[in-house]
Amino acid sequence: MKPVAFEYCRPDTIAEAVELLAEFGPDATLLAGGMSLGAMLNMRLVRPTALIDIKRVGGLDRFTVNGEIRTGATLRQAAALSNEALMRAVPLLALALPNVGHFQTRNRGTLGGSVSHADPSSEIPLALVTAGGSLELQSKRGTRRVPAREFFLDILTTVREPDELVTALVWPKARAGAGYAFAEIAQRHGDFAIVACAAEAVLKADGSLASLAFGLGGVESRPLVTETAAFLGKRADADLAAGIADAAAAAVTPMSDFKATADYRRALVETLGRQVLAEAFGQAKVR
Amino acid sequence: MIRLKPGTRHTVTLNVNGKAITGQAESRTLLTDFLRHELKLYGTHVGCEHGVCGACTVMVDGRAVRSCMQLAVECEGANVSTVEGLAPLGELNALQRAFHRHHALQCGFCTAGILMSATHFLEDTPAPSEDQVKDMLSGHLCRCTGYYPIVAAILDAAKEIRAVNPIQKEKP
Numbered sequence: 001m002k003p004v005a006f007e008y009c010r011p012d013t014i015a016e017a018v019e020l021l022a023e024f025g026p027d028a029t030l031l032a033g034g035m036s037l038g039a040m041l042n043m044r045l046v047r048p049t050a051l052i053d054i055k056r057v058g059g060l061d062r063f064t065v066n067g068e069i070r071t072g073a074t075l076r077q078a079a080a081l082s083n084e085a086l087m088r089a090v091p092l093l094a095l096a097l098p099n100v101g102h103f104q105t106r107n108r109g110t111l112g113g114s115v116s117h118a119d120p121s122s123e124i125p126l127a128l129v130t131a132g133g134s135l136e137l138q139s140k141r142g143t144r145r146v147p148a149r150e151f152f153l154d155i156l157t158t159v160r161e162p163d164e165l166v167t168a169l170v171w172p173k174a175r176a177g178a179g180y181a182f183a184e185i186a187q188r189h190g191d192f193a194i195v196a197c198a199a200e201a202v203l204k205a206d207g208s209l210a211s212l213a214f215g216l217g218g219v220e221s222r223p224l225v226t227e228t229a230a231f232l233g234k235r236a237d238a239d240l241a242a243g244i245a246d247a248a249a250a251a252v253t254p255m256s257d258f259k260a261t262a263d264y265r266r267a268l269v270e271t272l273g274r275q276v277l278a279e280a281f282g283q284a285k286v287r
Numbered sequence: 288m289i290r291l292k293p294g295t296r297h298t299v300t301l302n303v304n305g306k307a308i309t310g311q312a313e314s315r316t317l318l319t320d321f322l323r324h325e326l327k328l329y330g331t332h333v334g335c336e337h338g339v340c341g342a343c344t345v346m347v348d349g350r351a352v353r354s355c356m357q358l359a360v361e362c363e364g365a366n367v368s369t370v371e372g373l374a375p376l377g378e379l380n381a382l383q384r385a386f387h388r389h390h391a392l393q394c395g396f397c398t399a400g401i402l403m404s405a406t407h408f409l410e411d412t413p414a415p416s417e418d419q420v421k422d423m424l425s426g427h428l429c430r431c432t433g434y435y436p437i438v439a440a441i442l443d444a445a446k447e448i449r450a451v452n453p454i455q456k457e458k459p
Contacts, residue, residue: 005293008314038356039337102426
């Protein structure tokens with residue numbers, strides 16, 4: 001349970017970091033907080049030639065709340081959670097973060113690291129996907145922005161090219177009057193979610209559903225946002241919440257693993273989904 | 288930029304419990320192993336080595352973190368606090384005394400990590416609720432106590448620390 005030998009690289013700037021990525025390509029692994037990677041290195045599930053530690057890259061942990069909401073890749077989860085302005089601006093992140101690991105791991109784990117790692121049961125990727133956010137990636141070839149809903153491909157697999165560095169997450173501003181809810185079922189608090197649900201709902205003046213993003217984590221091999229167009233315009237009540245959750249449960253192809261069967265996950269999408277949707281409807285202000 | 292080759296030992300300097308200490312570590316050496324084998328600070332325990340059990344928790348730059356999931360070389364120049372630093376003059380501090388009073392340990396394997404977590408936690412949260420203590424403790428495994436004495440000890444220690452030092456500033 002000790003890592004393989006590797007070259008340890010600690011760049012001070014983004015330019016140095018992408019230079020290293022260009023040099024090592026797929027043989028390099030990026031290290032931010034290391035709360036997932038550390039375990040994988042210790043178990044030798046990851047055997048990099050070079051480890052590129054981006055924690056001391058200047059400015060990569062900065063965030064902006066006014067104007068565009070941008071959180072630097074190495075912003076620590078605990079630092080995000082303790083910033084009231086940021087948590088007000090991104091309600092789904094505020095609801096998701098207390099479920100991420102524990103006090104001791106949030107003290108070091110980062111937002112960008114969790115998203116780049118792309119564990120299908122992780123909360124931060126689910127929040128970003130549900131909110132409709134995006135990622136900024138940089139390489140020697142240039143920079144690009146990728147919508148979160150196109151970033152994740154499969155378990156621990158994303159569209160990030162080996163020479164690219166995730167530099168920031170970009171979050172849409174909280175919508176006025178929108179209702180937000182997040183909940184998960186895990187074996188113990190802080191464990192990986194078996195199923196996590198996130199929702200952002202906007203209602204019209206007559207109490208009908210104007211827009212809805214309903215996200216699911218831990219169900220398929222990547223966080224997903226379910227198809228809800230058929231339910232828009234309907235009265236946002238407990239029956240509609242049940243209808244949307246049931247439709248989602250019927251549409252997904254859940255994973256089966258040592259923690260839960262596909263059927264159990266499907267049942268959780270139904271029951272937890274109903275609760276989360278009803279909560280989001282209840283939180284939304286009728287305009 | 289720093290680049291440290293594999294398979295060779297590098298000089299690492301940490302500020303441990305207020306003292307600058309230098310040792311040798313490979314680039315892949317974990318902070319836990321560096322503390323124990325190189326600096327001979329055996330108070331920090333090694334449990335699961337994947338960040339779950341909490342036995343190896345120390346404070347790095349004032350924050351409770353897993354020392355098994357970071358490298359010694361990552362921490363170059365950092366301030367590291369270990370359980371040895373809680374009673375520098377051989378006298379238990381308020382938190383340790385509360386653990387003793389409440390029988391909050393039996394075998395003691397998990398205790399060093401919990402003490403370090405609780406130290407940071409009480410700095411951030413000087414007047415915690417029972418639920419907040421339990422949430423913090425969810426990052427530690429203890430197979431002896433059933434946790435209740437630990438919760439009681441931390442709440443009691445918080446009270447004692449508040450009585451001695453009533454004005455606690457929130458950390459930035």
